[in-house]
Structure formats: structure tokens, C-alpha cells
Amino acid sequence: MATVTHVEIVVLPDGRMDTRSAAGYLGLSEKTLAMMRCQGTGPRFIKRGHIFYYQEDLDNWLGQAKRVTSTAQAKLQTA
16 A cells, blocks of 8 residues: 655745755655756756745656656666
């Protein structure tokens, strides 16, 4: 039986999310999202004293991900 985890996601009125909410929205850890930010492989973000992500940018980033049927196929696409 699958375990369901509920994550509180806070979206500001203008559509921004902080790193914690963005990571929860994407199903990633905050550390993974930070590493992707440093490597330039994650979704677009802005820095205004703190890091923020717009929900629209997160949705676009998810939509651009290539879908695969196996981890071997995913590995070939990143090589």
C-alpha cells in the first residue's frame, strides 16, 4: 500500500512560492532543488533577498521534462 504524504504549499497572491513550497510542489527535496539551481538544470527562479519560484515556471519546467519508460532510457537521454 502506498504512503501518502501531505505537504503544505504556500502560493503568494502573485503566484510566487519560496523554495520549500516549490520543492513540495515538484516532489523534490529543498536540497535537490538548490543543487539544480546551482547547476542550471532546474526551473526558472528569481532572487529578491530570498529565492522565489513562480508556479507558472514550475508547471512549464515539469511540462518540458521528457517522459521515459525506464531508468536506462532516462540515463541515455542525460548522457
